Amino acid sequence: MSTSHSDRPVRPVALVTGPTSGLGAGFAKKYASLGYDLVLVARDEVRLHDLASELKTMFGTESEILVADLASEAGRDTVALRLEKGVEVLVNNAGFGTSGEFWTADPALLQSQLDVNVTAVMRLTRAALPSMIASAHGTIVNVASVAGLLSGRGSTYSASKAYVISFTEGLSGGLAGTGVRVQALCPGFIRTEFHERAGIEMSTIPKPMWLSVDQVVAASMKDLGDDKVISIPGVQYKVLTTAGRLVPKGLVRRLTNIVGRGRGRT
Numbered sequence: 001m002s003t004s005h006s007d008r009p010v011r012p013v014a015l016v017t018g019p020t021s022g023l024g025a026g027f028a029k030k031y032a033s034l035g036y037d038l039v040l041v042a043r044d045e046v047r048l049h050d051l052a053s054e055l056k057t058m059f060g061t062e063s064e065i066l067v068a069d070l071a072s073e074a075g076r077d078t079v080a081l082r083l084e085k086g087v088e089v090l091v092n093n094a095g096f097g098t099s100g101e102f103w104t105a106d107p108a109l110l111q112s113q114l115d116v117n118v119t120a121v122m123r124l125t126r127a128a129l130p131s132m133i134a135s136a137h138g139t140i141v142n143v144a145s146v147a148g149l150l151s152g153r154g155s156t157y158s159a160s161k162a163y164v165i166s167f168t169e170g171l172s173g174g175l176a177g178t179g180v181r182v183q184a185l186c187p188g189f190i191r192t193e194f195h196e197r198a199g200i201e202m203s204t205i206p207k208p209m210w211l212s213v214d215q216v217v218a219a220s221m222k223d224l225g226d227d228k229v230i231s232i233p234g235v236q237y238k239v240l241t242t243a244g245r246l247v248p249k250g251l252v253r254r255l256t257n258i259v260g261r262g263r264g265r266t
């Protein structure tokens, strides 16, 4: 659905994956509030339309809706085609965790996690960059996690986020001087649908470890302004990840296993 009007001044466009809930909804609202039009990408068509109406009412935003499953090649191709036409901002936010042990998890689910958390990020970034580089202007936020910085907690999810961090850091070097910014956003626990969807029990997580969506979006925007490639929202997580770099990896693995309960998650 495209609702652009020709008599309207041209606005910059932000494409956000996974805006039907949580952090992605926060990014969509933030960019809408800054005067961007949106391309909204997810599987839940009803929620995509609800969000588009809300953004229209709140900010006068025009939204394009792309119903796409990023676990499928066809879904990724649909989004890549739109990105090749040019956007100012890409937020690779869609992603999910899973519960249970790796050795009993459904291999198809593990593969789709890799496809959404990793393949889609790589493919959509590849699609967005040529036009951004040609216009010497653009921003890509790849949503990773503190889990990608601290080893020893779960397996496939942390590994997928470690890929996103390493990929983004590598890319930032290559993009120096092009006018295009990339960021790996590494939040800790955020109150969203993430844990419920994954079936992960969170009731024992101490209150100070929780971040709000608004807090994470604000930290990401500030760090983009400061040209920080790795954004870690919240003082508690800045301390934790700094400590994680300073102590031996074996100790980090043992501690994250205790604090983060390494069992029962992939």
Ligand SMILES: NC(=O)c1ccc[n+]([C@@H]2O[C@H](COP(=O)([O-])OP(=O)(O)OC[C@H]3O[C@@H](n4cnc5c(N)ncnc54)[C@H](OP(=O)(O)O)[C@@H]3O)[C@@H](O)[C@H]2O)c1
Pocket (backbone or CB within 6 Å): 017, 018, 019, 020, 021, 022, 023, 024, 041, 042, 043, 044, 045, 047, 068, 069, 070, 071, 093, 094, 095, 096, 097, 116, 143, 144, 145, 146, 186, 187, 188, 189, 190, 191, 192, 193, 194, 195, 197
């Ligand atoms: N919550 C946390 O504690 C936390 C911490 C660190 C990092 N993160 C990361 O933050 C990002 C956003 O997560 P969240 O916490 O906001 O979770 P959420 O509330 O569960 O939202 C996930 C979003 O991703 C979309 N999505 C999931 N699978 C998809 C697929 N196959 N194709 C297209 N879209 C898909 C969902 O949309 P549909 O269901 O409509 O498709 C939804 O909009 C993720 O990358 C997550 O790994 C979260």
